Amino acid sequence: MRIGESPAAGGGAATAERIRDAAIVRFGRDGFSAGLRAVAADARVTAGLVVHHFGSKDGLRRACDAYVLEVIRSEKMKAVTGSASGMIAQLAEVEEYAPLALYAMRSMQSGGELATAFVEQMCRDAEQYLAAGVEAGKIKPSRDPAGRARYLTYQGMGALLLWMSLRNGSVEVEDFRTELRRLSDEITLPALELFTDGLFVDRSLLDDYLMYVCDPPAGPAQP
């Protein structure tokens, strides 16, 4: 027994969780180029023990991915406030989950299974959220609901990703939260303007496009 831990016997499985949590924080802060020894030092163990528990660095990352995705899925993240990036912002607002949000961002920055699964789920959530809005008479219907959900998700999450990438180097969790709020304040007015009034004064561009492609690309199965 070291200091204030080992709720289970010996602390065997608890150590693995500690390593995983430390990895999530470290990877979120410095990116996946962070070394195994840095993660191990954060968890107050050695690099050898990390590969003993997770097989390899890739195994450690897979464990982190699975955990983060599972937490995000289990939490009621469905109640996204509206914008796609609101999901990350909402997640980051909870003190405990802020590192998870940062990790998810890093995962998106470098690509991988977690990133793909993550945005895919966000697209689905956005689609059903938009459908509910349409049902309630709050949101205008679309000729291609799935495409619109995908478009909005990619735009919102991508803007957040670009904004984080431009802040090069490591990202502290505190800065992430505060600047996320500042970003939210900056984009609220343009987003609301665009969402209520649109951008074009006439519908000629849309009508021309609809005239050009007679059938909308909603579904591939269409007689």
Place this chain on the structure above:
Amino acid sequence: MRIGESPAAGGGAATAERIRDAAIVRFGRDGFSAGLRAVAADARVTAGLVVHHFGSKDGLRRACDAYVLEVIRSEKMKAVTGSASGMIAQLAEVEEYAPLALYAMRSMQSGGELATAFVEQMCRDAEQYLAAGVEAGKIKPSRDPAGRARYLTYQGMGALLLWMSLRNGSVEVEDFRTELRRLSDEITLPALELFTDGLFVDRSLLDDYLMYVCDPPAGPAQP
């Protein structure tokens, strides 16, 4: 004299340009984690010569950044078709400049001076482009033109960045061009819908927000 080169005397300065061009292609394809030896092999030189000409890997990257930014600035990239990502698409369509577009994307993915300067310039271009559209009566005016331009730029470029990040690993120039066209086809309809009709059916959300913050956050200097 080696094979078919050395237009100038000895090929001293020409070799540096060849290394720089090879670095742009290699970095664009594999990201900045690509090694100096790979770049050197592409340019049919050794790693030592690269640092002899550029001082260090960072110096090489700075040279690439400066060159790419200079080309993008000198070319009439101002005539962006409309969307923010159209700039990259337009650049990639020109066979010769496709590697530059890929390099710019990689730069945005990892952050740095070039990335910041690049999106900053795009924001300015978008702002004046939108202003011209407003002047011509094609685009609705905004309460915060600069904020709207910034918002649209970040959204469009960010979506492109996210889409490229999800395609992990190396990106071939051919795939980049073809998939860029496919992406453009996918998002055209949702974008046109959003830009002409907006998203909300009523203006309550916007009005509530405008009521909440009496003065728009257009300028920080306001009595």
Place this chain on the structure above:
DNA sequence: TCAAAGACTAAACCGCTGTTCAATCGGCGC
């Protein structure tokens, strides 16, 4: 013609990386 200069190479250097290995520690069943 000689010498200085720069392009260029091959090899080595050094630090860092992920990974492996042998050894030690500590609890648990027999």
Place this chain on the structure above:
DNA sequence: GCGCCGATTGAACAGCGGTTTAGTCTTTGA
């Protein structure tokens, strides 16, 4: 008590990264 087994460590290994260095070769200039 004894032996096993997993947790854990420290050191070592192998590879790759950027950088350095010594040396060769070519061109240039006095």
